[in-house]
Amino acid sequence: MTDKSPPSVNLAALMDANQYYSKTFDQAELKPAPTKHFAILTCMDARMDPYKFAGLNDGEAHIIRNAGGRATDDAIRSLVISHKFLGTLEWFVIHHTNCGMTLVTDEAIGDLLEHDLETAVHNGECWVNPERQQSENTKPGSSLGKNIEWHTFTDLRESVLNDMNLIRNHELVPNHIKIHGFIFDVKSGRLSAVED
């Protein structure tokens, strides 16, 4: 790091935790191909741990995560790799309640980033950029965000179905791949199936 900020507490904690983890590590024999032959595509949300909510052990499944758990080109790149080289045959698309991507629009993201890059606050009605002092270490806002597809959405069932269809109809996805859709409820920990 070239800045003058204090050493990172997170970095030290992560290194400590990893040292502890590696001392009792017993997974050296695991192979790259997931033993349960499936992949999960879900949101990056901090409240969701796919290992726990899906009852997974190390080595069993690929986990792909992004903002929203959306079937972006990059998520589909990962799924195609997962099948073509590592033999997965079944994919789970899992979005969740109270997702940040349902609480803002692509247009609002573009506008907020154009004004500044720092963390916005929600005033009860919408996201706003708080008043801030400019510092030397602050980049200005950028209009680049207006040209990015942020993959926000409003209806959870629709977003899951939309993404299942995008994957299903992709030219590089074999017909026989099983695709399941679910909504994870962050208040109950429960998965509900989304059916066509």
Add this chain to the structure above:
Amino acid sequence: MTDKSPPSVNLAALMDANQYYSKTFDQAELKPAPTKHFAILTCMDARMDPYKFAGLNDGEAHIIRNAGGRATDDAIRSLVISHKFLGTLEWFVIHHTNCGMTLVTDEAIGDLLEHDLETAVHNGECWVNPERQQSENTKPGSSLGKNIEWHTFTDLRESVLNDMNLIRNHELVPNHIKIHGFIFDVKSGRLSAVED
């Protein structure tokens, strides 16, 4: 599902595991913003569980995962959302040893998918498409894969540094975000820092 294949064993097991999980679920009070204010970008690989190797609890960090843990446009979309709306200030880029994305090239992926979409096998020297009988339920190969950037790489240290730089120099990423790079060793469970 519209096909005639038997019901999925994975689906039943996942639903059972989730029912058990939700019965003892006690995370309903967690907020969307990660309490440790950081995000991890890493590979979808089945052998890596970021909660375990980084010592994380629910609610503490965003986890973004794709094939390779690469700083694709979509990963950067997720990181920008993570900072702009959910206040993360520190990001970890973590690639790993024995990554499938180092064992094939973009060119080979395009060629293999052009021939067929089914899982390839490694013959000790390279990936090949095994002889297969065409079935009704099989799509033909597609040349679309030749136009996709698959984000394969050869040198782990270089890939981590490259991705840290891509993120660091992105127009929507504030200068003050701390970016750390690591390599996870799948044989020891150990993280090694990658420094500039």
